[in-house]
Amino acid sequence: xxxxxILVIQHGDFPFDFIEKERAMYExxxxxxxxxxxxxxxxxxxxxxxxxxxxxxTLADAVRNAGYDVEIGYLDFALPAIGDAVNTLAARGHRxxxxxxxxxxxxxxxxxxxxxxxxxxxIMSARxxxxxxxxxxxxxxxxYARAMGKKINTVLGRESPGAMAMAKASRPGTAVVLVGHxxxxxxxxxxxxxxxxxxxxxxARWSETVRDWPRTEDNDPNYYDTLVLxxxxxxxxxxxxVEIGYLxxxxxxxxxxxxKLTAAGNKKIVVLGGTxxxxxxxxxxxxxPEAIERxxxxxPDVEITYAYxxxxxVKDDLARAVAFKVERALDGDVLPL
Numbered sequence: 001x002x003x004x005x006i007l008v009i010q011h012g013d014f015p016f017d018f019i020e021k022e023r024a025m026y027e028x029x030x031x032x033x034x035x036x037x038x039x040x041x042x043x044x045x046x047x048x049x050x051x052x053x054x055x056x057x058t059l060a061d062a063v064r065n066a067g068y069d070v071e072i073g074y075l076d077f078a079l080p081a082i083g084d085a086v087n088t089l090a091a092r093g094h095r096x097x098x099x100x101x102x103x104x105x106x107x108x109x110x111x112x113x114x115x116x117x118x119x120x121x122x123i124m125s126a127r128x129x130x131x132x133x134x135x136x137x138x139x140x141x142x143x144y145a146r147a148m149g150k151k152i153n154t155v156l157g158r159e160s161p162g163a164m165a166m167a168k169a170s171r172p173g174t175a176v177v178l179v180g181h182x183x184x185x186x187x188x189x190x191x192x193x194x195x196x197x198x199x200x201x202x203x204a205r206w207s208e209t210v211r212d213w214p215r216t217e218d219n220d221p222n223y224y225d226t227l228v229l230x231x232x233x234x235x236x237x238x239x240x241x242v243e244i245g246y247l248x249x250x251x252x253x254x255x256x257x258x259x260k261l262t263a264a265g266n267k268k269i270v271v272l273g274g275t276x277x278x279x280x281x282x283x284x285x286x287x288x289p290e291a292i293e294r295x296x297x298x299x300p301d302v303e304i305t306y307a308y309x310x311x312x313x314v315k316d317d318l319a320r321a322v323a324f325k326v327e328r329a330l331d332g333d334v335l336p337l
Contacts, residue, residue, distance in 0.1 A: 005266035006152060006242040007257055008233065009288055010226050010274040012249030013109045015219040018210055029206055036184065037076040043185045045078055052183035053078055055279035055311040056102065060178050062319035067169030068176045068326065069094065075105070075116060077182030082116075083123045085177045090130060094175035098329045099134045102180045103144070103318045104276040106325065108221035112137035113335075116179060120337050134337055135329035139225060140321050144275060145232040147317040151307040152237065155270045166316065167323035176326055183281045207248035215250070223250055229275065241266065244274070247287060254291050255298075262302055269295075272307035278318060284309045 019026045047054035056072055064070045069092065073085030080088070082099075089097050099120060105112050117134065124132055146161065153160045217224040226244055233242045241264060245257035252260070261269055271292055277284045292306055311318075 002239075003266055004156070004240055004268040004270065005261035005264070006233070006237060006240060007254070007261060007269055007271045008148070008230065008242065008244050008274045009254060009271065009277065009291075010222075010244055010246050010250075011276045011283070012207070012211075012246040013220055013222040014210060014249060015213050015215060015223075016110065016114075017219045018213050019110065019114075022209075025206070025209075033076065037182070040077040040182070040184045040188065041079050043188050045185055049185045049187050050078065050183055051186075051280035051285070052180070052282075055309070056178070056180045058311050059102065059279075059315055059318055059322075062315045063167070063176065063178060063322050066167035066319060066323050067172035068174050068323070070176045070178055072180055073177045074180050074182035075111065075119070077184055078180070082119055082177060082179060083126070086123055086127065086130065086132070089175040089177065090127065092175075095129065096131045096133070097175040097177060098326050099132055099177050099179060100322055100325050100329070101135065101137060102178055103139075103147075103278055103321055104181055105179055106137060106139050106321065107225050107275050108137045110222075111181070113221070117335065117337055124337060132337065133329045134335045135325040136333050136335045139229070139275065140324050141229055141232050143317055143321040143324065144229060145236055147278065147314040147321075148233060148272065148274070149236050150313055150317070151272050151310070152233075152270055154310075154313065155272075155305050155307045163316070164320065167320040169323065170327055171330065174326065174330065176322075178322065181276075186282070186285075189282060189286070204248070210249050211246075211251050211253070220250070226274070247283065247291070255295065258295050258299075262299060267301070268303045268305070270305050270307060273309060278309060278314055279311050280309045 045053050060070050060072050071085035071088050073080055073082035101112055120132055120134055150160045215223045230242055230244050243257040243261055245252055245254035273284050292304055296304055
């Protein structure tokens with residue numbers, strides 16, 4: 001394995017102080033995404049057309065198997081919305097509901113610390129008789145590293161650690177809204193390449209503007225938490241080198257981290273999606289493969305293997321991560337709303 005390197009792709013986030021300083025620009029970004037989100041909600045989200053939603057249902061089933069009463073609610077792009085999921089659980093008689101981010105949103109980020117709390121405050125205003133407990137954002141690093149390690153080991157042909165005990169609810173029947181990001185259906189992407197290309201060009205310009213913004217734990221906790229996670233992965237796979245490359249909004253870019261690995265003499269690179277990319281989505285099925293193809297054209301002498309998303313491989317580990325956050329919320333570890 002001396003010539004093998006691991007490249008983990010993360011999404012990247014807007015630093016909070018960048019959002020405040022460049023409020024007009026950020027609101028333009030939000031406006032574009034909101035219009036796309038509202039359009040996407042009206043489209044076909046069948047399993048073939050929206051594999052992200054299909055994988056969310058697989059994960060939700062694994063969390064239900066732990067003993068929770070689970071409904072999925074999406075932040076953007078898909079239905080049911082989070083408020084709809086809350087209403088469904090309330091209609092079943094629940095008055096105390098835990099809001100838990102799915103693994104793709106569980107990191108501390110602008111989504112989990114700004115966008116989702118705003119949505120939850122609106123729901124609480126509309127349904128004051130309900131008690132919503134929002135599980136504090138932040139990932140259980142060991143469980144995430146374990147899940148990512150399974151993906152890497154599968155590509156490398158290595159054995160992964162044995163199965164852990166299944167997650168189990170301490171209070172069976174606890175109501176949980178599992179919050180997913182949501183995705184744009186595949187047929188819309190393919191049939192509206194002009195619209196999507198324009199959105200991608202805007203995103204690319206915004207990404208380059210913010211990539212070199214100074215990062216701290218306060219202004220970009222997603223970046224900081226990624227550093228902790230990559231340390232776990234380096235310990236797990238040492239001496240195989242592990243690098244993080246950001247799809248957008250932060251450095252190092254995918255290309256920069258790839259170049260670092262190849263400059264060190266690695267001729268075989270395993271690429272996998274990071275914390276936001278466990279499931280099938282437009283990012284993991286389109287954006288990341290396209291980035292890999294660009295790398296292959298630039299360095300045809302390097303063997304690049306993509307660990308395609310496989311929710312079945314990691315669903316039990318991810319369900320444990322969700323259960324961990326739910327149990328912590330029941331013990332009072334919540335983000336005040």
